[in-house]
Amino acid sequence: MVRSDSDPADTIYALSSGRPPAAIGIIRISGPRAGDALARLAGALPEPRQAVLRLLRDENGAALDRALALWFPGPGSATGEDLAELHVHGGRAVIEAVLAALGRAGLRLAEPGEFTRRALFNGRIDLAETEGLGDLLAAETESQRREALARANGALSRKLEGWTRALLDLAARIEAAIDYDDEMGTAADAGAGEAARALAAEIGRALAVPPAERLRDGLRVVIAGPPNAGKSSLFNALIGSEAAIVSAVAGTTRDAIERPIALKGVPIVLVDTAGLRESGGAIERIGVRRAIEQQALADIVIQLGPASGSGKEILISAKADRVRPEAGRIATSAVTGEGLTELVERIVVAARTLLPGEGEVALDRRYREALAKVRNDLDSAAASADMVLAAEHVRHARAAIDALTGRAGVEDMLDALFGRFCLGK
Secondary structure, three states: OOOOOOOOOOOEEEEOOOOOOEEEEEEEEEOOOHHHHHHHHHOOOOOOOOOEEEEEEOOOOOEEEEEEEEEEOOOOOOOOOOEEEEEEEEOHHHHHHHHHHHHHOOOEEOOOOHHHHHHHHOOOOOHHHHHHHHHHHHOOOHHHHHHHHHHHOOHHHHHHHHHHHHHHHHHHHHHHHHHOHHHHHHHHHHHHHHHHHHHHHHHHHHHOOOOHHHHHHOEEEEEEOOOOOOHHHHHHHHHOOOOOOOOOOOOOOOOOEEEEEEEOOEEEEEEEOOOOOOOOOHHHHHHHHHHHHHHHHOOEEEEOOOOOOOOOEEEEEOOOOOOOOOOOOEEOOOOOOOOHHHHHHHHHHHHHHOOOOOOOOOOOHHHHHHHHHHHHHHHHHHHOOOHHHHHHHHHHHHHHHHHHHOOOOOHHHHHHHHOOOOOOO
């Protein structure tokens, strides 16, 4: 269990809905004094998990608002402790008056992510679900939403729990082989080795899923080609605005221009680059060098120039309204819109091969690095003829899994994680 650095005796409160004005403002209260605070404002505690309409009053008896009040006694609440909610009218004055009354009652305004932090500390959710919730709050595309929701609902946690049980079973099998070496002999050793190899292969399949960063940050799609090929016009057409300067003068684009967009729910970072040519001034040569670097970093290249054979290119003939398109390329025109729908479809099809598929769980860098160590330890355990040494490798693998689930060694990352959350989450 992860331990909290904050005082669990504190009762915290915050606005958990969007900024006012709004139709409704949801104020959450969590901690040992949540019930007392709710009773003071609403007159009495409602029945658990039943919304009741109450007139809220401050400490002097002055009316604040007529609101819905809800009571969730711990530990069966979202935070694992006593929790109350007030659904008030969403005007600024109403919300400020209720928050001020809670502050005068001696409660503390919550820090960013503190409600979720308490849920983690009290065992209501684990670390993987917490990180999924953080990604869900930041999701901007349909792909990001689906992946984050799966993690927040425990998809990754269930995998980690299954691997933890398998490691415990493997450790028990190895310990039995050590304790009864004379009786069990090589059959027990072989069984432990087979189990270790099978678990290593299962984790290897999880590591082969495209990484979470591609979903979170967006796939890099770079538009490349010679000067005056129509790159900037195509860039502007795809993002739907005049972000890049379009000119008949060769070398107008000197540096890479990036814009995050969503194409059919797929997160994309579209990059316009300088035209590739050997001549030009010193500044233009810098732009050309950066354009080459961008192509190397790209997940997909929209190529308006000669094909490089990299295997990640979509070949385009731009300016189809004025220039005869080349065979084997998508004919596009930023002026008439010709070919843009086909181009977007090609980008999306290519992008989906680089993103996690339906039912797959994407892993971010921290998980990939830890699980790679787990797989290596399992491979070492399977290859070891010494059962004592194999047991040590399994112990290291279990410690790495425990760090991922929040059972050990994660205190240094929690502040950064919860800093991504809003006050009322």
